[in-house]
Amino acid sequence: MKADSIVFARRIVTLGALCLCVAPALAQQTATARIVQAANTFLSSLDAKQRQHVLYAFDDGEQRARWSNLPTAFVPRGGISLKEMTPEQRSAAMALVAAALSPRGFEKVQQIMEGDEVNKLTDRGPGAGNGLPPGGGGNAPPRPNLGNPPAQSNGPMRPPMGDGPIFGKDLYYISLLGTPSTQSPWMLQFGGHHLALNITISGDRGVLTPTLTGAQPALYETKGKTVRPLGQESDKAFAFLQSLDETQRKQAILGYRLADLVLGPGQDGKTIVPEGLKGSAQTERQRALLLDLMGEWAGIIHESAAASRMIELKADLDETWFAWSGPVTVKPGSNITAYYRIQGPHVVIEYAPQTLGGDPSMHVHTMYRDPTNDYGKKLTAAE
Amino acid sequence: MNRLLTIATALLLALTAPAHAHRLDEYLQATILCIQGTHVEGFMRLVPGVAVSSIVISSIDTNGDGTLSEPEQQAYARRVLSELSLSIDGRPAALQLGSAHFPSLNEMREGMGEIRLDFTADLPRGGLNRKLVFENHHQSRISAYLVNSLVPSDKTFRITAQNRNQNRSLYQLDFAQADGGAGLPPAPHASLPRLSGFEGAFRLGARHIVEGTDHLLFLLVLLLPAPLLACGARWAQCATIRGSLLQITKIVTAFTLGHSVTLALAALGWVHMPSRPIEVLIAVSILVSALHATHPLFPGREAAIAAFFGLIHGLAFATALRDLGFDRWYGLVSILGFNLGIETMQLIVVAAILPSLLLLSRTRAYSLLRIGGALFAILASVGWIGERLLNMQNSVDSVVEIAAHHAPWIAAALFLVSVLLYWQPTRHVQWSEVTPHN
Numbered sequence: 001m002k003a004d005s006i007v008f009a010r011r012i013v014t015l016g017a018l019c020l021c022v023a024p025a026l027a028q029q030t031a032t033a034r035i036v037q038a039a040n041t042f043l044s045s046l047d048a049k050q051r052q053h054v055l056y057a058f059d060d061g062e063q064r065a066r067w068s069n070l071p072t073a074f075v076p077r078g079g080i081s082l083k084e085m086t087p088e089q090r091s092a093a094m095a096l097v098a099a100a101l102s103p104r105g106f107e108k109v110q111q112i113m114e115g116d117e118v119n120k121l122t123d124r125g126p127g128a129g130n131g132l133p134p135g136g137g138g139n140a141p142p143r144p145n146l147g148n149p150p151a152q153s154n155g156p157m158r159p160p161m162g163d164g165p166i167f168g169k170d171l172y173y174i175s176l177l178g179t180p181s182t183q184s185p186w187m188l189q190f191g192g193h194h195l196a197l198n199i200t201i202s203g204d205r206g207v208l209t210p211t212l213t214g215a216q217p218a219l220y221e222t223k224g225k226t227v228r229p230l231g232q233e234s235d236k237a238f239a240f241l242q243s244l245d246e247t248q249r250k251q252a253i254l255g256y257r258l259a260d261l262v263l264g265p266g267q268d269g270k271t272i273v274p275e276g277l278k279g280s281a282q283t284e285r286q287r288a289l290l291l292d293l294m295g296e297w298a299g300i301i302h303e304s305a306a307a308s309r310m311i312e313l314k315a316d317l318d319e320t321w322f323a324w325s326g327p328v329t330v331k332p333g334s335n336i337t338a339y340y341r342i343q344g345p346h347v348v349i350e351y352a353p354q355t356l357g358g359d360p361s362m363h364v365h366t367m368y369r370d371p372t373n374d375y376g377k378k379l380t381a382a383e
Numbered sequence: 384m385n386r387l388l389t390i391a392t393a394l395l396l397a398l399t400a401p402a403h404a405h406r407l408d409e410y411l412q413a414t415i416l417c418i419q420g421t422h423v424e425g426f427m428r429l430v431p432g433v434a435v436s437s438i439v440i441s442s443i444d445t446n447g448d449g450t451l452s453e454p455e456q457q458a459y460a461r462r463v464l465s466e467l468s469l470s471i472d473g474r475p476a477a478l479q480l481g482s483a484h485f486p487s488l489n490e491m492r493e494g495m496g497e498i499r500l501d502f503t504a505d506l507p508r509g510g511l512n513r514k515l516v517f518e519n520h521h522q523s524r525i526s527a528y529l530v531n532s533l534v535p536s537d538k539t540f541r542i543t544a545q546n547r548n549q550n551r552s553l554y555q556l557d558f559a560q561a562d563g564g565a566g567l568p569p570a571p572h573a574s575l576p577r578l579s580g581f582e583g584a585f586r587l588g589a590r591h592i593v594e595g596t597d598h599l600l601f602l603l604v605l606l607l608p609a610p611l612l613a614c615g616a617r618w619a620q621c622a623t624i625r626g627s628l629l630q631i632t633k634i635v636t637a638f639t640l641g642h643s644v645t646l647a648l649a650a651l652g653w654v655h656m657p658s659r660p661i662e663v664l665i666a667v668s669i670l671v672s673a674l675h676a677t678h679p680l681f682p683g684r685e686a687a688i689a690a691f692f693g694l695i696h697g698l699a700f701a702t703a704l705r706d707l708g709f710d711r712w713y714g715l716v717s718i719l720g721f722n723l724g725i726e727t728m729q730l731i732v733v734a735a736i737l738p739s740l741l742l743l744s745r746t747r748a749y750s751l752l753r754i755g756g757a758l759f760a761i762l763a764s765v766g767w768i769g770e771r772l773l774n775m776q777n778s779v780d781s782v783v784e785i786a787a788h789h790a791p792w793i794a795a796a797l798f799l800v801s802v803l804l805y806w807q808p809t810r811h812v813q814w815s816e817v818t819p820h821n
Contacts, residue, residue, distance in 0.1 A: 030657045030659045030660070031659065032657070070495060074490070074493070074495050203655070203657070204657035204658055204659065255547070255549065256547045256548070256549055256550070256551050257527075257549075257550075257551075258529065259409065259411055259527040259529060260411055260413065260529065262413070262415075262529065262531050267415075270415065270533055271533060271534045272415070272531040272532065272533055272534065273531065273532045273533070273534055273542045273545060275545065304658060304659055308658070308702065308703075311703060315587055315590075
């Protein structure tokens with residue numbers, strides 16, 4: 001059948017043409033390529049001196065660990081802050097952060113920064129209240145002595161940086177470890193008060209651990225809208241707790257109070273003994289809720305990295321533990337005041353309201369780790 | 384109303400109180416214990432809150448000169464240690480101070496100063512039922528304690544239970560130690576087991592097919608016209624039952640061969656492809672096989688096409704395998720397990736759907752199923768292409784998810800319908816009759 005084979009040949013050609021059209025378009029589309037492009041745009045917007053401040057060696061262990069929940073004046077970060085940038089540099093920096101994150105992740109970051117702006121506006125200046133967010137973060141690697149004399153004064157300490165504000169969305173720092181590349185591994189760090197994103201990129205893989213998010217105030221109003229930057233982390237955990245039956249609750253709720261993050265800043269490389277209710281003792285619906293809750297952290301990074309991370313977390317569900325410590329009720333519209341921890345073979349998530357004085361629902365620290373892959377060590381070890 | 388009131392109250396609180404007026408009114412003492420070889424190590428973080436910092440500072444700066452001298456620091460560290468107690472299997476263990484690191488007084492006054500102390504104690508050998516009790520009585524009036532243990536990296540140890548009193552000043556750790564040649568009994572709980580290579584990989588492979596709807600959709604759609612013969616640009620009815628079976632076997636085998644090759648190559652690290660283009664190509668493969676189901680695009684060459692696209696699906700399987708945390712160390716065992724898991728699940732699905740396909744293909748209703756199924760697959764693949772190539776959000780995933788979720792019912796219903804239709808004599812077509820049909 002000659003006609004048939006002509007028809008067939010024509011179709012194969014069409015098919016081939018289709019594939020050829022799609023292929024180059026695909027090459028452009030990988031997330032890593034987009035991030036690298038955004039990183040290069042940002043770097044080229046900087047002058048030589050700024051660039052020198054932003055760039056670190058990929059294996060610079062001290063810079064990797066130079067992050068905290070504390071305001072930047074207390075624990076100085078590496079890199080340069082948005083405050084030191086021109087509007088163009090600033091938007092290039094934020095475009096880079098946005099390229100590395102999912103839209104929802106970027107929104108979360110902006111809400112945390114916006115919350116710190118609220119802090120700045122309500123900060124009554126030197127002497128007001130003091131008592132910054134409680135410690136637990138102070139680990140910061142041996143920090144340079146900033147020249148403040150061993151305190152003689154009895155007055156409350158202002159940070160050594162002088163009289164400028166110590167809060168606000170200007171005071172977030174960006175740094176790059178290694179050279180942005182679509183092949184070899186490098187890192188992007190972005191953070192400040194209540195925020196530390198440590199993103200390792202290696203080929204098409206992306207790793208977000210360790211990352212710290214926090215919020216104070218954890219509920220605020222801006223432009224007529226009520227914002228809870230970490231509201232989902234609270235609501236979804238509470239929904240999960242409510243889905244448990246009596247026996248499960250007995251296992252999940254710890255008989256003692258937890259005052260703070262166990263594996264906060266400075267606690268890299270530690271795997272504590274898991275506690276609470278194991279995933280294998282949960283129903284399918286509960287496991288789905290738990291996975292969805294973990295997605296609040298796993299989904300901060302751009303979608304393709306988040307998708308593979310979710311597959312990993314899902315496969316681990318049997319061995320993933322949930323532990324709760326603190327009040328088992330919540331005021332509607334407000335955040336929980338209890339601590340919780342999710343721990344599996346490849347994940348540790350902690351949610352720690354700062355219960356010391358004040359209203360714990362208004363101040364929270366959270367930690368997201370992968371003890372096997374913090375700073376992407378699993379990816380880079382294979383190199 | 385109540386809700387509004389709560390929000391309003393919270394806001395009022397937020398706006399009236401200085402944002403960072405939280406007073407750290409406790410002395411946080413967090414200890415992490417680590418059993419290792421012949422030692423227990425302890426890492427302590429001591430963070431005095433603002434309200435209690437003067438009490439703590441005055442107990443360190445004993446001469447009140449406003450500085451923390453080296454002897455004062457050492458003396459304080461020893462005092463802390465003397466107010467801890469550690470017992471192992473009921474016998475008290477002596478603590479030796481390792482390093483001590485103190486922050487500046489300024490930081491401590493601000494509630495940001497962290498004192499760090501390390502200590503060690505000897506750990507005598509023991510058996511399967513061991514008990515460690517750690518107590519902290521330092522500054523108990525103003526302190527909040529926190530104690531945890533690390534998962535021992537030394538595999539001869541296993542933690543079996545942790546208990547604490549309400550304020551965590553007392554912490555009890557039950558653990559087992561393998562003695563000489565005697566291994567540890569199987570873990571009851573509390574340790575972090577790893578997936579055993581083959582079995583874990585097999586389970587994951589099977590699950591990946593059940594949940595990876597795009598792979599299944601590709602295969603099912605490619606099977607849709609398998610019982611039919613192409614007649615020019617149309618599908619005609621119908622091959623012999625033997626021919627149909629042969630055709631289906633060829634397609635499934637070709638697909639399997641294709642993805643096994645690339646899965647092995649990629650998982651062993653010999654080829655490397657970014658995952659995004661692969662995902663798009665998989666959607667394209669569904670589109671192509673769906674178009675083929677409406678009108679024959681490559682009649683008689685289904686097996687070749689299945690093998691070709693199998694190569695692409697294999698790359699995606701490899702990514703999934705890698706994402707599941709299988710190190711190269713697991714190597715061939717896990718690849719084999721994962722692949723067999725995929726095959727098994729695939730065969731189950733094919734076996735479930737095959738009788739319906741064969742029966743229905745003898746009825747005129749088959750074109751409905753074929754065209755309907757193909758349309759569904761075309762819509763799904765176009766949606767996926769849009770999503771994966773252009774980041775266009777759509778609801779394809781959730782719709783397919785719903786369908787996949789009810790797959791057993793759909794398959795059962797399909798079988799029922801096919802049996803009913805097949806036994807209606809009027810609709811019945813001869814096995815080897817070839818008539819244009821579309």
